[in-house]
Amino acid sequence: MPLNAPLTEDFVRTLAPDEASFKAASEISQSSRLQNLGTSSDGTWMLGEFTGMGPAPYKLSADFHIPNQPVLQSTSPSRYHPDKYTLGMLLKYAHNPDSFGVKSPSIELLARREKVLAAEERKKGVFAKKGGKKDEEKKQLLRLEALEAANHMLVDLAAKGNWFSENRAEQFEKLCKQLNEASLPSLAAQFKRVALVGKEKGLKDPEKNLLGASALANCEAVLKKTIHFLGTDTSKPSEEDYLLEQFLDMHWSISDLKARGYGKTDLSLFELAYERLDDEGRATRMEVSNLLDLNTGELHQSVAYRPFKGLTPIPEQVSYTTPIHVPDAVLYPGSLNRRVRWEKNSETTGVSSSEALEATYGHAIPEFEPVIDEFRSQLEKPFAPTEAVLLLRCAKLGKVNDKVVVEDSNGGRLELRDRRKDYSHLFNFKRAAAMLRSESPALLVRLAVSGKQIIAYPLAMITPKHHLKIGV
Numbered sequence: 001m002p003l004n005a006p007l008t009e010d011f012v013r014t015l016a017p018d019e020a021s022f023k024a025a026s027e028i029s030q031s032s033r034l035q036n037l038g039t040s041s042d043g044t045w046m047l048g049e050f051t052g053m054g055p056a057p058y059k060l061s062a063d064f065h066i067p068n069q070p071v072l073q074s075t076s077p078s079r080y081h082p083d084k085y086t087l088g089m090l091l092k093y094a095h096n097p098d099s100f101g102v103k104s105p106s107i108e109l110l111a112r113r114e115k116v117l118a119a120e121e122r123k124k125g126v127f128a129k130k131g132g133k134k135d136e137e138k139k140q141l142l143r144l145e146a147l148e149a150a151n152h153m154l155v156d157l158a159a160k161g162n163w164f165s166e167n168r169a170e171q172f173e174k175l176c177k178q179l180n181e182a183s184l185p186s187l188a189a190q191f192k193r194v195a196l197v198g199k200e201k202g203l204k205d206p207e208k209n210l211l212g213a214s215a216l217a218n219c220e221a222v223l224k225k226t227i228h229f230l231g232t233d234t235s236k237p238s239e240e241d242y243l244l245e246q247f248l249d250m251h252w253s254i255s256d257l258k259a260r261g262y263g264k265t266d267l268s269l270f271e272l273a274y275e276r277l278d279d280e281g282r283a284t285r286m287e288v289s290n291l292l293d294l295n296t297g298e299l300h301q302s303v304a305y306r307p308f309k310g311l312t313p314i315p316e317q318v319s320y321t322t323p324i325h326v327p328d329a330v331l332y333p334g335s336l337n338r339r340v341r342w343e344k345n346s347e348t349t350g351v352s353s354s355e356a357l358e359a360t361y362g363h364a365i366p367e368f369e370p371v372i373d374e375f376r377s378q379l380e381k382p383f384a385p386t387e388a389v390l391l392l393r394c395a396k397l398g399k400v401n402d403k404v405v406v407e408d409s410n411g412g413r414l415e416l417r418d419r420r421k422d423y424s425h426l427f428n429f430k431r432a433a434a435m436l437r438s439e440s441p442a443l444l445v446r447l448a449v450s451g452k453q454i455i456a457y458p459l460a461m462i463t464p465k466h467h468l469k470i471g472v
Helices: 010-016 019-029 084-095 106-130 135-158 166-181 185-199 205-230 241-248 254-261 354-363 368-379 425-439
Strands: 034-039 045-050 058-063 072-075 262-279 284-293 299-307 324-331 341-344 388-393 398-401 402-407 411-415 442-450 453-461 467-469
Touching: 010 019, 010 084, 010 299, 019 241, 034 084, 045 084, 058 084, 058 106, 084 106, 084 166, 135 166, 135 185, 185 205, 185 299, 254 324, 262 341, 262 354, 262 442, 262 453, 262 467, 299 341, 299 388, 299 467, 354 453, 354 467, 368 388, 368 411, 368 453, 388 398, 398 425, 402 425, 425 453, 425 467
Parallel strands: 411 453
Antiparallel strands: 034 045, 045 058, 058 072, 262 284, 262 324, 284 299, 324 341, 388 442, 398 402, 402 411, 442 453, 453 467
């Protein structure tokens, strides 16, 4: 019986703790010591054994009851998880599924799965019981007190200045804590950014004052916007619905979003790039799967927000190695790159990767200027996202003086840059460009503003036959 999830070498690579483990797993996948291989009749288990150095073979198992998040177990003494033996078993299946027979999991493995499922159900029950009128009244009181404290801080800073003294740093920290406890994350993040400017080393006082003034202006703007949302009837659909989570920490359920008219059915999605972005102001990691709607050509984002102090309890955003079909989903309001959500594990394998690549290349935008104008229009809206991901068709790729640029068929240009100091997307872009230059590739980029210039960070390069991800 085949597995209930597609299994590829690229997917197994994402599970490996490091490259050395993946290479060792590749060798093990070809070893005759990997034996007694099988999958369960319902396609949710993969089982096997490896004859190691001990008296008994290592027992290997992979639980695929969540298709894209297998639970891997091994009795080997390896300190790595997952170990090279289990990864080797997965690679064996990816390369030669016919070598696997039918095999049933042990009672112990089934009991372990039941224990995990029971814990998840209990967690859902606890979350369902939270809330109520008294809780909402208490939250409202906390918000009013926090907003008053924020307004007082702004007035005091405008009157007395002295933004970056040690005493001010303590006040900022106390206020940010109060705002977060009142479920006002965006306002807390803005004040924290003021504090971060104060701590920035290497900045002279005039530069600190300039950056601090800009950050404080943002604090005032976000404060006004937050008060606006608190006085708005949030039960009715609004173009600003997508900002409610940002400003008031109102986490919409999928059913709520459907009731507001944001439901979508039969989405055919293809992940073009996966990103991890850190927001120091919110102390949060944002993990983004950039997904192309193969029917419309729109680029959506499936997002996981994971606070630095609580990464482990919150699941990672899944990276989809094959095209997927989502029968029932919701799209947040917005213009470019609307957020997409659906019930966990409701997605299934979609069209073939070759078909998806051809469709993707066909959706690439041939001229830069019209879509950059659309991005400029988005920037003019208060509190709209200041970045956007686009798929552009490139006529030329190369360097102009010391700048790396791409050009469309009309001569429109975009400068490409590295986003991070510890990882070079441009280096990977140059390698990909050398491979695909003659094929007029499509380039997935993240647009951003640098000074008065719109620049782009390269994310992936696509042709009808190739898909090269440039980095995370």
